[in-house]
Amino acid sequence: MQLWPGVRNRNAARSISSDSLVRIGGMRICLEFRVQNPTPALVLVFAALLLLCCGKVASGQELEQSPAPQIELLTLNGGKQNPRARGEGITSYKIGDLFKRGTTRITLVKAIEAPFRIELPIGYSVFNNLIYSIETDAVFSGPSDIAFNLPSARTKETFGQLRILYPEYDYADPEVPRWIDATLSDDNLGRVAQLLSQLDIKQRLRDFNTRTLHAFTDDSPLLLVVALRDPAKARAKFTADLEVSGTATSQVTEGRPVTYELKITNKGPDVANHISFHADPSFSFVSVNASQGKCKMSGQNVYCKFSSLEKGRTLDIKIVERCAWGSHFPNRPSGYETPTSFVSKHVRVRATERDPSLENNELQLTTEVYPDSNKGPVIEVLSPTLFQLFPGPAATVPIRFKASDLDGFIRKLELFANAKPLGEPTLRSDGEYELIYRDVSFGRHWVTILATDNLGRVEAVQAPEFFVNGLARVEITDPKGGSKLNLADGEFAVTIHASSTASSLRKVSLDVWNSDATPVGNNYYVVKLKYCNRKCRLQAIAIDEDGVETRSEFLEFTMMEPPKTWLSWFDGEFVRDFDTAKPFKVSELILAAAADHEFSNDARIIKIEIFANGLPICTDDSPSALGLAADCLWKPSPGKYRLQAAATDADGAVGKSDLIEVIIEKP
Numbered sequence: 001m002q003l004w005p006g007v008r009n010r011n012a013a014r015s016i017s018s019d020s021l022v023r024i025g026g027m028r029i030c031l032e033f034r035v036q037n038p039t040p041a042l043v044l045v046f047a048a049l050l051l052l053c054c055g056k057v058a059s060g061q062e063l064e065q066s067p068a069p070q071i072e073l074l075t076l077n078g079g080k081q082n083p084r085a086r087g088e089g090i091t092s093y094k095i096g097d098l099f100k101r102g103t104t105r106i107t108l109v110k111a112i113e114a115p116f117r118i119e120l121p122i123g124y125s126v127f128n129n130l131i132y133s134i135e136t137d138a139v140f141s142g143p144s145d146i147a148f149n150l151p152s153a154r155t156k157e158t159f160g161q162l163r164i165l166y167p168e169y170d171y172a173d174p175e176v177p178r179w180i181d182a183t184l185s186d187d188n189l190g191r192v193a194q195l196l197s198q199l200d201i202k203q204r205l206r207d208f209n210t211r212t213l214h215a216f217t218d219d220s221p222l223l224l225v226v227a228l229r230d231p232a233k234a235r236a237k238f239t240a241d242l243e244v245s246g247t248a249t250s251q252v253t254e255g256r257p258v259t260y261e262l263k264i265t266n267k268g269p270d271v272a273n274h275i276s277f278h279a280d281p282s283f284s285f286v287s288v289n290a291s292q293g294k295c296k297m298s299g300q301n302v303y304c305k306f307s308s309l310e311k312g313r314t315l316d317i318k319i320v321e322r323c324a325w326g327s328h329f330p331n332r333p334s335g336y337e338t339p340t341s342f343v344s345k346h347v348r349v350r351a352t353e354r355d356p357s358l359e360n361n362e363l364q365l366t367t368e369v370y371p372d373s374n375k376g377p378v379i380e381v382l383s384p385t386l387f388q389l390f391p392g393p394a395a396t397v398p399i400r401f402k403a404s405d406l407d408g409f410i411r412k413l414e415l416f417a418n419a420k421p422l423g424e425p426t427l428r429s430d431g432e433y434e435l436i437y438r439d440v441s442f443g444r445h446w447v448t449i450l451a452t453d454n455l456g457r458v459e460a461v462q463a464p465e466f467f468v469n470g471l472a473r474v475e476i477t478d479p480k481g482g483s484k485l486n487l488a489d490g491e492f493a494v495t496i497h498a499s500s501t502a503s504s505l506r507k508v509s510l511d512v513w514n515s516d517a518t519p520v521g522n523n524y525y526v527v528k529l530k531y532c533n534r535k536c537r538l539q540a541i542a543i544d545e546d547g548v549e550t551r552s553e554f555l556e557f558t559m560m561e562p563p564k565t566w567l568s569w570f571d572g573e574f575v576r577d578f579d580t581a582k583p584f585k586v587s588e589l590i591l592a593a594a595a596d597h598e599f600s601n602d603a604r605i606i607k608i609e610i611f612a613n614g615l616p617i618c619t620d621d622s623p624s625a626l627g628l629a630a631d632c633l634w635k636p637s638p639g640k641y642r643l644q645a646a647a648t649d650a651d652g653a654v655g656k657s658d659l660i661e662v663i664i665e666k667p
Contacts, residue, residue: 069094069145076138077103090132091212092147095140095220102137109133111225120165121179121352122273123234124227127162128152132224143195145204146182146215148226159208161229166221170276170350174303178350182215182224192216240272240311240353241360248345248365252323254372255457258283260319260365264349268311272351277304282345282367283321291316309351325376325457328369341369375407377451379461382432386464389551395440395468399447401461402431408454416448442468442548470548472500474508474540476555477524484651487561487599491530496540496552499523503544511539511551532559534601534651563595563605563655567645570631578643583663591618591632595647595655603649611644612636623647636664 073093090106111118111126118126127150146164153159167177181188184204192201196216204214215224231237246262260279266272275293281300288295292315293306302319309315328341348362355361382400384390390397399422403410415422415435425433437447447463478495479485485492496517498508508517508525512532517525517540532538536559540552568575570590593608608629610618618632629645641664645657 069096069143071095071098073104073136073138073140076101088149088151090146091149094145096143097141098138100139104134104136104138107133107135118225119176120227121235123230124163124165127226127228130226134222140220142217142219144217144220146224148213149211150213150226151211153211156208159206159211161231162213163227163229164213164215165225165227166217166223182217184214184216191218235273235352238270238353239356240270240351241267241357242272242349242351242355243267243360244347244349244363246363246365248367251368251370253370254323254325254328256323257286258321258323258367260345262317262347263314264309265314266309266311270353271311272309272353274352275306275309275349277317277349278347279319280346282343283323286320286322288317288319323369325372325459329371343367343369372457374455374457376457376459377403377405377410377453379403379449379451379459381461381463384464384466388466389553390440390466390468392442392468392470397437397440397466399435399437399463401433401449403433403451404431405453410451411454412452414450416450417445440468442470467551470544470550471502472498472505472542472544472550474498474542474550474552476538476540476552479557481555482557484558484560487559491528494527494529494538496525496527497523498525498540498542500544503546505542506545507543509541511541534559534603558651560651560653561597561599561601562653563647563649564598565595565645565647565655565657566593567610567643567657567660568592578660578662580661583665585665585667587667588633588635591634593629593645603651603653605647605649607648609646611646612641638664638666
């Protein structure tokens, strides 16, 4: 279990940003103004309003700074304070903005029993061997004002060296957290001096008489540690000015290597310890080497760790990558000269000690990429087809494909399965190749084809996924392939026949979520489904006691949905619903019909008919894509009529409108 990614994600889930946060009368309000072409007078009005809300008046006189967070998290919905008998631990957790109420729980965990490893900075140790884990259902954001009561710190010397730390995700080294000292003390005010008034700060400084210690954070930490600092060993007061410099390949053509020569220098005055280095992804990683320490690649990111670096000393890092073909000029039309592309790599370095100049801790290096005029090989896979089934065990799978090069010739062809080389294929005809992949194990498989042309350009294509079946037999027996089911009928049953002579079956299901089948006897199984796509495509799966899977061939059938159909009339200006209580005194009436599918069925409406007393009076064999029929001009004789519209879609499903009774009187 990793501590820091979890902490980072939970904090990130709570962060809510706004364009402008101000506090009026103890309430934080989000103000967002977007005004196009404002007049000078309007600008002055908004400026005055913002100055007033942010605590300033037009004369320039500053009002009292905003107080610390006002909402007590531990009292929301029955949240409890730290229940330790001596009253030691977190006694208050005040927050800035509350978005959802919830229950808060504080759990004390012994550091030696924690499910994760606690490694504090040099010179710090866990006080009382306790970790404070905060779990809450509330949704809120910082700043946070957290108060601790620590009566077990019996002397002023001990109490004076206590610090409140919390872990933060470190992009330079994701496997190790960056510990933040959030203690509100004379030597650690930081941004707090800008957020709180002098009176607020004074009220929150460490107090030995009450054994009270405050932590003030911008965000909302969910794990805290009270740490005892050893002044003789702690590096917090030491200073090491780290500088990262270097060069990168300035220009590169697709397919060629890119080299980054980087240097980390400690400009002092003290030794830099626990140095972490991080380089963002840019091109395809090849290698990394450093003059000391350890480096690795993960997710195309490069991470390095160095134990220490003396003042005036340097260490070197060399990163080699390759500019892949086709990645930087996507969808380039044939014969079109694409301009160059620029790719940047961002690197950063950090140490335990305070760094007085953070600007030189980061570096941005840019490489200009040119397209390769040499066209790459073209590969067309002929077999296997997507999800093709092969009988096991030890299946034999023919891999067939075409390969050509438009401006040269194919120099080399290679095939791989799970990075394992399968060898070179055999030329069967002009440009068509085959490799017989033998003894393929049960389950899913992919094969990658690599083609290299005469100028060294490489193209890779992954053949479609195929599957090697187990020893069971499984098929869908009902419904039949090509049949049509009516969605309006509701839940429908899928019948599966599955058996195995080699091993009993542990599970039979369909390849859709939550579709385990129920045995009904004689090796038959049934799954009941409530919904499927219009073109429903299902596959049955049987798993034996050894965990080996066997799949059926895909079964395809149609789920029909009768179109929802409406009938209205047109008064010359508006389409109106019928009012059956009022007779029509007309010699002619314009009828309008419409149809659509209620559940997004994509079968097109191909015909709309309108009937009067069961006899067709209008038919539209080419309604619009929106399912609207052309206006129907009806010239009825006086009398009573029953009107209805019917719509037919491409699947043959028919939907009918409600029957409408109308009375036509002589005008």
